[in-house]
Every structure is written in structure tokens, then in C-alpha cells.
Amino acid sequence: MVNDRELEVLINEIYEYYGYDFSGYSLASFKRRIDRLYNLDGFKNFAEFLSVIRSDEEYFKRMVEEITVNVTEMFRDPLFYKVLRTEVLPVLATKPFIRVWHAGCSTGEEVYSMAILLQEANLLHKSLLYATDLNPTVLDAARKGVFQLGMMKQYSENYILSGGKRDFSEYYTAHYGRAKFRDELSEKMVFSQHNLVSDRSFNEFDLILCRNVLIYFDKDLQEKALQLFDESLSNLAYLALGTKETIKFSPMHKRYEQLNREKIWRKIK
Template identity: 70%
Template sequence: MELPLISDEQVEILLSDLLEHYGYDFTGYSKASLKRRVIRLYSLDKIPGFAEFRYKIINDNVYFKRFVEQITVNVTEMFRDPVFFKTLRDVVLPRLGTYPFIRIWLAGCSTGEEAYSIAILLKELNLLHKSLIYATDLNPSVLEKAGQGMFQLSYMKQYSENYILSGGKNDFSSYYTAKYSLAKFNDELRGKMIFSTHNLVSDHSFNEFQLILCRNVLIYFDRDLQHKVLELFDDSLEDLGYLALGTKETIDFSRISRKYKRLQSEKIWRKTN
């Protein structure tokens, strides 16, 4: 028997439950995108009806974690968009190298591939010793994976190619140790990262940064929430600091845009003082 689809109204009920019981606010997320992922999970787990689905999310903590993991988007890879990382390597990080200490916020870090990519860039520019990467995500289970610094060994060929295209000159395998089917990245890289939960929707600024990266997260938010999150980033960024977004994202038309000047090639803006 085919399962009934979940209605827009039922999705709204689930979002209210998440806010009331767990403090997770998804109300500003793109409704169409959220609904697709909710229906996919509902069908995948063959829940007999909406009431049972709702009950499991509210009362079963393990299932709640699965629900959050499935409706948040966790697609990432190391040195994704190599030209972007080359711009960080050649333009942004050398400028930040003049600072006595560099604080970087990676918002929506997922399983951590981007955090380790940035740490490798910092090491190669001899800046890792005076840097700290704050990597945050809404989803605790992806942060747990990120903190382990272990990725599938089968991905390393692709990651190595990305690394070389981003300007890397070293042997990429020198940054990790192979353990069975996994690649474990060096503790020196992990030691410069702080992984913690942070909800872009409801949590506040927690430090002042010279570089903030939030790539391919805002596309899942509605326009009002995008503006709210951009203002959070603005509050968290030092004058002359850099804000980096995903290829389909922009600060144009936002309230903070007048304070920023875009670098020519990539979706990176510098905050004017």
C-alpha cells in the first residue's frame, strides 16, 4: 500500500514540534526543500502514519537525531571548488597572515572536510600555529564525525586532485594515515579546530573573526532568514575581514552589502572599515 504524502500543514506541525521540544528552529528554511526531505525520510522508514512519525520524532531521541541528520544537507568534500581555495591560498590568507592571531569561523561545517582543507592551507602558508578554526553545525552527529578527522580512503584520489588544482604542492597523503578503509588526518590539523553546535537561526555571535565561511547553506533559507544570518556574520566579522559564500549565494540586496567590496573572481567579500 502506498504511503500517504505529508501535507504542508503537517510539515509546519513538525517544525513547531522541533522548536518546542528541542529548540531547533527550521521555520525560516525553504519549505519546498524541507518538505522533499521529510517525505523522503517518511517513505524510507515506512512509518505507518503521520501520528506515529510525529510521536517518534518527539519521544525517541535516537530517531530525532536521525530526523535532523536527514533534513539537514551534508554534502561536502575536501577542497571543493579548487579555484575558491586557490583564492584563499593566494589572496585572502596571506593578507590575514599579517595579524598576530587568525580566528576563522566555518559555519555549517558538516562532516568537517572543509575545516581540514583550510587547516592544510594554513599549514602550508606557515600560519597554522597562530590560527584557530571554529567549525560549527546545527547537527551534533555530523560534528562527531568531523571531530574524528576520518574520511573514506576511497575519496582521497578525488580530494588529492582537488588539492593540486587549488595550488597544493605537497604529497597529499602526507596529511593522513591510512587505517583499513579510512584516512585519519593528522592531529596537528585537528588540534587547531574547535567543533561545536551552533544554530544560525537562533544563536548569537560568539567571537570576532577575520574570516567567515558559510558555503552552500544560505540557499536552503528563505530571504528573511538569509538577511538575518548575514547580519549575524556582519556582527561577527572584524573590519577588513572576509566573508565567503557558496557559488549560488550573494550578499547583494542585503542590508549589509554597502559595507562590503567583492573580490573579483570568487564569492568572497571584504568588509570595509
């Protein structure tokens, strides 16, 4: 087990060596994942663990994969996507060009879900989806647009519950237990590494989705990320968060209105 003092040293060393800032992550969540990695790989003491982190960049990448939570699925929370489909996209349709940012996109399932919504609304041709994550390994997976074929039944059910009317299998090709999604979807995506803690805004967006990421941040880091999103949204644009996340306690909430009880807010000031 790693104690709190050792965690503090680890966080400082990671920032010094690699520029990753985990200081605002939930300490309990961070400690739990470090303890798991520490025991899984059989380290005898903290000094040995820290030495490997400092000297082995590949092992550091493995640590990042263990710490960053990558739980996602296509059309996750179908009612959320139904609101996007029926209330958000008709408004975005009035714009000459649509910019969407998926912050913390993980392996990309929700990015492809959004691309399908845009295509069915005949908006994909004038859209660009920026998909970012701290973890370069999951970004590589997301770029490929290849997912487990066994998940397609669940994804298809989610899609139908979100208001989808087509045969979901139209969007992918099955091959050796994998589902490869159509290139016309990924052609409208830009994947890039981005750190919500230390990196700044890089565009003005019409819709930002950051679902089930902020729950792993402490209060100060949550506020920092929300301010970043606020700076990155154009007027009358939308911010979408996860089911357990809110802007209710942020100073910025007065400039937003919530849609239909879903975790979607529109910037009104």
C-alpha cells in the first residue's frame, strides 16, 4: 500500500518528469488505482516503484492506462442521446458549421455515437468532431473505430432506445469477432491528446461532451475544467456532462439553462 506522503511524492515526480498533473484528481480514487498497480506488478517497496516510473516511459504509459478510467459504450444512457437528437441537433442544424468536442473520449464509442446522430440528421457533412483524452493508448484505439462484435447487440438496443430507426449493422462491417465502423464517420473526427488539468482551450465549440470524467476530479479541478469548457463554448452552445455530474454549484451556472432534466446545459449569457 502507498501512503499519502508517498502519493504526494509520486504526483510531484510525475509532473516533473512527464508534465502530467494528477494533483487535482480525487485522492481516494487515485490511491486505489495506484495500490492496485503496485500490488499487481509485485513491487517490494515504494522506492522501487518510483524508480521504474521515472526511468521507464513505457511503464509510465501503463500507469496512465490504469489510472484513467475507460468505461464507456455506444449510445450510453439512451435518453440522453434522444434529447441530443430531438432538442440539440435541430438547433445546431441552423449553423453553417458545427464543432463538437468530446473531452475524455476514451476508446471512442461515444464519438462514433455522435457521428451517427449527426449523419442521421444530415449534418455530418458540415461537422467536425474533436475527440481528446489524456491517455494516448485509448486514443489509438478510438482512431481505428474497431470494437468488439459481441457488444453490438447491446449497442444496437441503446441506439433504438435513443430514437434510431435504421438497422444498426449498416454502420459497421463484421470481421473475425470485430466490428469496424464506416470510414465516412471517422473522416469527420480529429483525435488528439489533451490534458484538462494543464491544457487550454483550442477552439470555439457548439457542443462539448465530457461525460463521467469530472467525478474523478476534486472540487477545485472540477471548477477548473468547467471554466475551460465555458471559455471554449460559443454563445447559445451546449455542455453535456455525465449522470452524476452537474454545474449547479459552479459560479458559471447562472449563465446556463438545463434541458429536459438531462445533464445538458445551454449557454445563454
